[in-house]
Amino acid sequence: MTERAARLTRFSLVAAPVLIVVYGSVRLLVDGAKEPGTAWAAGHFAFLFAVLLFGVACEGLRRTVAASGGPARRRMAGAGTVAGLVGTTAAAAQAVIDLYAGFRAADKPEMREIFAQVQGVPGVMPAVYTVGPLFLYLGMITLLATVRGPGSVRSLLLFVLGTAAIATNLDLMPLGGLCYLLAFAPLRRRVPTPPGTGTASPVATGSRPA
Numbered sequence: 001m002t003e004r005a006a007r008l009t010r011f012s013l014v015a016a017p018v019l020i021v022v023y024g025s026v027r028l029l030v031d032g033a034k035e036p037g038t039a040w041a042a043g044h045f046a047f048l049f050a051v052l053l054f055g056v057a058c059e060g061l062r063r064t065v066a067a068s069g070g071p072a073r074r075r076m077a078g079a080g081t082v083a084g085l086v087g088t089t090a091a092a093a094q095a096v097i098d099l100y101a102g103f104r105a106a107d108k109p110e111m112r113e114i115f116a117q118v119q120g121v122p123g124v125m126p127a128v129y130t131v132g133p134l135f136l137y138l139g140m141i142t143l144l145a146t147v148r149g150p151g152s153v154r155s156l157l158l159f160v161l162g163t164a165a166i167a168t169n170l171d172l173m174p175l176g177g178l179c180y181l182l183a184f185a186p187l188r189r190r191v192p193t194p195p196g197t198g199t200a201s202p203v204a205t206g207s208r209p210a
Contacts, residue, residue, distance in 0.1 A: 009060025019050035024173025058084035080142030087136025
């Protein structure tokens with residue numbers, strides 16, 4: 001992993017959860033966040049950049065595991081990355097559609113009409129809304145399951161907890177983002193640093209702590 005890739009991975013592990021908190025907070029607390037306008041656009045831009053950075057984090061975690069993991073863990077991490085990137089693409093498409101509807105519509109009823117037209121296209125609902133984005137969470141959970149070292153179990157459990165909170169109620173998105181931030185915190189120290197550019201904790205190859 002290059003120094004630039006390592007820095008981008010560490011940045012994404014912080015910025016992606018923070019942007020989820022921002023999006024959830026805007027959606028929950030700001031007037032007009034659920035209809036066309038500035039709040040809608042701000043929240044959905046935050047969501048778009050969050051999911052793109054989750055995609056960056058997926059690839060960064062794959063490289064982190066590849067730096068010291070065995071063949072089985074590398075294959076598992078590779079599968080998790082593919083799933084995560086599929087989910088990233090779907091979630092990003094959803095955010096772009098939401099932004100398009102928000103910019104085109106003059107009011108909430110018109111925005112609903114735009115959504116109905118887009119979602120009425122065969123395949124859009126499962127690919128972009130109901131199934132596709134789930135692969136982001138599945139991929140990230142798979143990747144976290146391949147990470148070894150202190151706090152790795154806690155990271156996995158916190159990510160699952162955050163995902164469950166968001167799935168239960170979108171109003172819990174700020175809580176979910178906070179769980180993701182706590183889950184990723186120890187992982188930033190394990191991103192490998194190229195020789196001569198500093199030090200980073202390697203991913204342990206031993207068994208996971210209980």
